[in-house]
Amino acid sequence: MNWGFYQTLKLLRSLVFVIGVLLLAGSIYLTVDAWPQKPVIDVKVFWFAVNFTFLIFFIFSLIKAIPYRPHLAIQTPKIKKVLSEEEKAVMVEWRSIRKKALSGDTDLMKLAIMEADKLAGEILERVGFTGETTGDKINQILSDDLGWIRSPALKANEYRNHIVHTPDFEITREGVKKAIHNYEVMLQELDVIDLAEL
Numbered sequence: 208m209n210w211g212f213y214q215t216l217k218l219l220r221s222l223v224f225v226i227g228v229l230l231l232a233g234s235i236y237l238t239v240d241a242w243p244q245k246p247v248i249d250v251k252v253f254w255f256a257v258n259f260t261f262l263i264f265f266i267f268s269l270i271k272a273i274p275y276r277p278h279l280a281i282q283t284p285k286i287k288k289v290l291s292e293e294e295k296a297v298m299v300e301w302r303s304i305r306k307k308a309l310s311g312d313t314d315l316m317k318l319a320i321m322e323a324d325k326l327a328g329e330i331l332e333r334v335g336f337t338g339e340t341t342g343d344k345i346n347q348i349l350s351d352d353l354g355w356i357r358s359p360a361l362k363a364n365e366y367r368n369h370i371v372h373t374p375d376f377e378i379t380r381e382g383v384k385k386a387i388h389n390y391e392v393m394l395q396e397l398d399v400i401d402l403a404e405l
Contacts, residue, residue, distance in 0.1 A: 219268055226264060230257060297399050300326060301391075308387045316383045317370050323390045324367040327360070330399050342368070345393075356393045363389035 304326070307319035328341035336344040342364045348357040366386040369376045394400045 222264060222267075226260060230260075294399060297326070297330070297394075298401070301394070301400050305387060308383050311380060313378060316378055316380070320363075320367045320370055320378075320383060320386055323387060324364060327363075327390050327393060330394060330397055334397055353396060356396045359389035360393040362386070363393075 300322075304319050304322050307315040308323070310316065310319075324341050328344055331341065331344040331348075336347045338344040338347065342361065345357060345360045345364055348354060348360070363386040366382060370378060391400065
């Protein structure tokens with residue numbers, strides 16, 4: 208902080224004191240009936256003048272204070288994460304799964320969903336969730352931090368189960384995209400893939 212800031216602060220403090228004294232004197236003068244030759248002033252006009260004075264003072268203070276405002280950044284630059292070899296392998300596998308899912312070929316889309324579910328199950332087991340199936344592992348996600356990903360992950364797993372256990376289940380490109388997205392949300396939250404890198 209430089210001398211200009213202290214000088215401005217001193218000026219503002221002096222102005223507040225002077226305005227306060229004038230307002231106090233004006234209020235006393237208008238409310239005491241015993242003053243001789245007191246001019247008749249409309250109370251509305253008086254308070255309008257008071258409010259106008261404070262508005263001018265506020266604008267003046269704001270203009271003087273603007274140069275001293277802190278310059279806060281709204282967003283901090285994102286630090287690019289350095290991926291481990293294991294994470295790189297997962298990213299490569301996930302890119303392959305995505306490519307199949309978006310291919311439009313029914314067999315490849317089915318394969319993509321099954322591979323995504325298998326990978327999700329392996330990742331969940333790696334971070335400590337156990338169970339016979341991926342669905343069992345997903346159902347163990349109950350913590351406050353991760354609980355919100357349980358519902359989309361279960362929907363993706365349910366879509367996979369329809370493909371595997373319902374022979375006449377007709378998959379759609381939109382359904383596959385949604386299921387893949389739900390798996391991605393879970394895997395990103397578990398910090399094993401980075402959607403920005405895909």
